[in-house]
Amino acid sequence: MSEGTLRSEEPADPEFDHPALLYQGLDAYLDGVGSFVRAGLEAGEPVLVAVPRPRLGPLRERLGDTAGAVDFADMAELGRNPGRILAALREFADRHTTGRSRLVGEPIWPQRSPAEVREATRHEALINLAFRRRPVSILCPYDTAGLAPRVVEDARRTHPTMLQGGKRCTSVGYTAPAQVCADCDTALPQPQRFQRLGFTAGELAAVRGWLDHRLAASGLDRGRRRDLVLAVGEATGNSVAHGGGGGELRVWSEGGAVVAEVRDSGRLGDLLAGRRRPGLASAEGGRGLWMIHQLCDLVEVRAGHDGLVLRMHMDIGPAAARS
Template sequence: MVHTALLYRSPEEHLTGVGGFVRAALAADEPVLVAVPGPRLGPLRDVLGSGGAGAGFVDMARLGRNPGRILAALREFAERHEGRPVRIVAEPVWPGRTPAEVREATRHEALLNTAFAGREATVLCPYEVTALSPAVLADARRTHPTLIEGGRVRPSPGYTDPSVVGGDCDTPLPEPGPGAVGLAYAGGDLARVREFAGAWAGAASLGAGRRGDLLLAIGEATANSLAHGGGRGTLRLWRAAGGGGVVAEIRDGGRLADPLAGRRRPALSSTDGGRGLWMIHELCDLVEVRSTPRGVTLRLHMADV
């Protein structure tokens, strides 16, 4: 497995680096997936022309709105081509990402090294040097064993063990502002949790579709607390700052033993905690995960639309 950060300084450098990567994959008859933010897709298709017809293209701004969804999609692509080398372009961080999204994207980048270990896969992750902060670029150097910068390929001197990076992502979450409501729950309380959350979501004027998604995600998270998190937990709900949707926080005394849980589409017969976490990632616009010796916290962000 080769995991490389492409540190580019201009749209032309992005096109050259990603376009050359895709052409090399197609010339070698290797399946290739390109997942970059939507505005980058048109220029890439134009520069590749008919020669890029064999590549798959995905808008990362949609796929990776919640960074916790990305790894499952990349793994599914690789598994569809089991036994063949695959190449993937994945740009999980772009200008305008919130700090919370960037932190979870950094966690994803670290976990990718673990999830793809031993596979014949080459993953190229572009980072826009002139528009991203020094801290974001430092994390790119920590999560990628190899760098391409100024056309030069070299090992990253800052590369760090994925478990260390994951631990560094478990920073304390800020407390919600005024207006947060809470409910402690234990065994037998799931109906009460749903009633409490449903009433709050209705009062918060969340649309019917989004309300259903939120209640399903909360149900999966609180059920996981009872099954794997010590049999009890706490639910808190509040409006996001600036009116940008709602946030549900589920906190319990469990441990996230497998950091890759929820980042692979489970089999239909699966009954373990990974299935619930996968559903949560698919339903929510952002999932913040914190796993510490004190327990596990999930913050589920849901936009109004």
């Protein structure tokens, strides 16, 4: 969609603000993000900046003495798995309930894999559900020189407002979050070789033992093996409880990662399931899915007519940074 499709009207939600910053070059990045952050600080708003580490130093330098009032996070660490970014943003906003919160989140950068970009796009759409009618401003920078045109096009679909060249416009390409999430449910590429195991109620301990045995020669260290077994245990438990009483586990190696996939006949009734830390005494659903997102380096979710697929990736080698 061309710049000519942008209009000057403001988004319909007067409380929630979710602009995408389209930029080229470091100076434009620092100008756009710096202006957004300074406006929040001048208004007395709490500010969180979560961007990839190479951007953190230049931003601190541009903000000067005011940088001390900002919470900074490395998005490559916090958002290694895009499925856990939203929980971190919500927790920051929930800690500051007396006024407007201001956040910068850059979930997509040129080094992201296609699978990560797709899940980050899903995350961007879900922001619009999670913060609807809340006094929160979230700026998301997009490098138009380094990202594929389709990624920038999707930014127009997931953000009600666009910022480019110092101008603020409403995106007529904005699309309902549920539709964007459905569009993200593309067919997953199938591995050439994998091991599989069907399971039903009463067999979950045996499933965990079967998986742990196969992971012993995978190259994962003991801690990461434990985390993947725990994540799969949560996924298979959900299959038994909510996915028709059972399902199928598949395991294989892919590049520098081990992948475990759980398939069942369930449905994802709540698009935000697993995107918020559940309280200890909360009856809110999504506890298992939230834990899966926290444990894994990437979680691909596919909610189709024939059931639910959770594809969980765990990197081999030095432990990937986690939030």
